[in-house]
Amino acid sequence: MTIDKLMFDLEARHPGETEYLQAVKEVLISIEEVYNQHPEFEKAKIIERLVEPDRIFTFRVPWVDDHGEVQVNLGYRIQFNNAIGPYKGGLRFHPSVNLSILKFLGFEQIFKNALTTLPMGGAKGGSDFYIKGKSDAEVMRFCQAFMLELWHNIGPNMDVPAGDIGVGAREVGYLYGMYKKLIREHTGTITGKGLEYGGSLIRPEATGYGGLYFVDRMLHTHGHDIKGKTIAISGFGNVAWGAALKANQMGAKVVTLSGPDGYIYDPDGVSGEKIDYMLELRATGNDEVSPYAEQFGVEFFEGKRPWEQKVDIALPCATQNELDRKDALALIGNNVLCVAEISNMGCTPGAIDLFIEHKILYGPGKAVNAGGVSTSGLEMTQNAMHLSWPATEVDNRLHQIMSNIHDQCVKYGTQPDGYINYMKGANIAGFMKVAHAMMEQGIV
Numbered sequence: 001m002t003i004d005k006l007m008f009d010l011e012a013r014h015p016g017e018t019e020y021l022q023a024v025k026e027v028l029i030s031i032e033e034v035y036n037q038h039p040e041f042e043k044a045k046i047i048e049r050l051v052e053p054d055r056i057f058t059f060r061v062p063w064v065d066d067h068g069e070v071q072v073n074l075g076y077r078i079q080f081n082n083a084i085g086p087y088k089g090g091l092r093f094h095p096s097v098n099l100s101i102l103k104f105l106g107f108e109q110i111f112k113n114a115l116t117t118l119p120m121g122g123a124k125g126g127s128d129f130y131i132k133g134k135s136d137a138e139v140m141r142f143c144q145a146f147m148l149e150l151w152h153n154i155g156p157n158m159d160v161p162a163g164d165i166g167v168g169a170r171e172v173g174y175l176y177g178m179y180k181k182l183i184r185e186h187t188g189t190i191t192g193k194g195l196e197y198g199g200s201l202i203r204p205e206a207t208g209y210g211g212l213y214f215v216d217r218m219l220h221t222h223g224h225d226i227k228g229k230t231i232a233i234s235g236f237g238n239v240a241w242g243a244a245l246k247a248n249q250m251g252a253k254v255v256t257l258s259g260p261d262g263y264i265y266d267p268d269g270v271s272g273e274k275i276d277y278m279l280e281l282r283a284t285g286n287d288e289v290s291p292y293a294e295q296f297g298v299e300f301f302e303g304k305r306p307w308e309q310k311v312d313i314a315l316p317c318a319t320q321n322e323l324d325r326k327d328a329l330a331l332i333g334n335n336v337l338c339v340a341e342i343s344n345m346g347c348t349p350g351a352i353d354l355f356i357e358h359k360i361l362y363g364p365g366k367a368v369n370a371g372g373v374s375t376s377g378l379e380m381t382q383n384a385m386h387l388s389w390p391a392t393e394v395d396n397r398l399h400q401i402m403s404n405i406h407d408q409c410v411k412y413g414t415q416p417d418g419y420i421n422y423m424k425g426a427n428i429a430g431f432m433k434v435a436h437a438m439m440e441q442g443i444v
């Protein structure tokens with residue numbers, strides 16, 4: 001494999017898809033060495049097949065707003081790879097959504113899902129619809145119109161969507177309601193469902209919980225204790241909420257949260273009622289964090305990112321490329337111990353290079369945030385068995401899965417000098433599983 005040639009061809013074929021090209025390049029660099037030790041992979045064109053989605057659906061989503069006006073959004077579903085299980089991955093509703101972003105997310109999802117050890121392929125979908133400022137009735141009408149197009153192409157053994165940015169319990173409920181009406185079956189085709197109709201306990205907090213279980217293992221492996229550590233978190237949605245809850249339970253202190261408007265710094269720690277407040281604020285459709293500062297009398301830094309604060313641990317929990325080289329330099333200058341992405345591709349390649357160069361403990365999203373989709377996998381299992389497990393059962397399994405992912409990263413990512421390159425480890429472990437599955441299934 002020659003990375004330059006592969007990337008050149010891919011760029012020519014998909015010009016301007018920067019996030020997608022970024023995600024592919026990161027994986028190619030990590031796996032180059034092992035790939036070249038397997039001439040059979042090259043012969044079967046595993047990489048050339050893996051980087052192109054199996055298929056992409058794009059569709060128009062027309063709906064009528066509360067003023068009687070017709071609105072038109074775009075909808076997508078990318079079925080990337082189903083070598084190890086049904087297509088699985090979330091739906092993102094956000095104005096930034098485009099083909100490049102969904103392709104990067106779908107590509108990452110293949111390896112993330114492979115790491116979970118559960119039988120799930122990779123997919124992603126979504127729309128440029130913006131939840132902010134929409135009434136409940138508008139959100140419902142949009143979700144129904146979206147599902148009217150998508151339902152033919154999903155199913156419990158075919159493709160199982162879930163939530164992501166802008167798609168939480170409410171949206172999943174409306175999407176599932178329409179799906180069920182059209183197909184006239186009650187199956188586990190969407191995960192992240194409400195508890196009353198097939199959802200799993202722990203699923204809402206799973207991404208954040210899983211992230212903290214992973215960070216705990218990282219620290220422990222390097223002789224540190226999470227207790228008493230200070231943590232900077234970005235975002236304040238479902239992911240940040242679960243992360244803050246678990247960080248508090250583990251005895252750490254979360255000092256920042258952020259939104260598109262800036263970040264807050266709370267030296268006493270985001271805990272107790274403040275965590276509930278976050279979620280309530282979010283549920284109103286608001287995505288700005290400044291009301292927290294007013295409510296609890298803490299400092300608000302307009303238009304800034306939390307990475308300028310001195311903390312032991314930095315946890316990007318919002319969106320892609322939210323921590324760049326400049327932020328990485330600030331964190332390193334402040335002696336950060338660990339940076340772990342609970343968001344997908346939270347750090348830019350320049351930032352990752354710096355963390356690795358400075359031997360900072362760096363955990364990539366596809367390993368650190370795999371707890372969300374893992375628990376979705378456990379929801380699928382429960383749905384298939386027509387039962388629901390108690391919270392402790394789900395949580396124990398989640399814990400076990402995260403430990404296992406950590407150990408796979410250590411196995412494949414430990415460098416000759418002893419430094420654990422978690423990014424390399426995660427990419428190699430995920431890739432090898434998918435590549436072997438593809439090899440055994442022939443050229444399809």
Ligand code: GLU
Pocket residue numbers: 088089090091160161162163164165191344369370372373374376
């Ligand atoms: N959107 C989440 C992710 O990035 C969860 C996907 C799922 O549960 O299928 O992994």
